Amino acid sequence: MVENFFSQLKGELFHHNSFDTIEEFAAALHDYIHWYNTTRISTTLGGLSPTEYRAQTLTA
Structure with missing residues (x-):
C-alpha cells in the first residue's frame, strides 16, 4: 500500500514539477x-473520494 502511494506521488507530483x-x-x-486523503x-x-467514502460508511 505504501509502495503504491509513493509510486503515485512520484508520478503525479515529482515528474511534472520542478521546485526551486x-x-x-x-x-x-x-x-x-x-x-x-480528501x-x-x-x-x-x-x-468516491476518501471523504465521501468515510461519510457514507458513518451513515450506514
Whole structure:
C-alpha cells in the first residue's frame, strides 16, 4: 500500500514539477497529501473520494 502511494506521488507530483526551494516542495507535498486523503476519486472506493467514502460508511 505504501509502495503504491509513493509510486503515485512520484508520478503525479515529482515528474511534472520542478521546485526551486525546499519550501516550494514542502508546500506542494502538503497540498498533494491533502488532495490524496480528501478529494481524489478512487476506483477501489467505488468512485468516491476518501471523504465521501468515510461519510457514507458513518451513515450506514
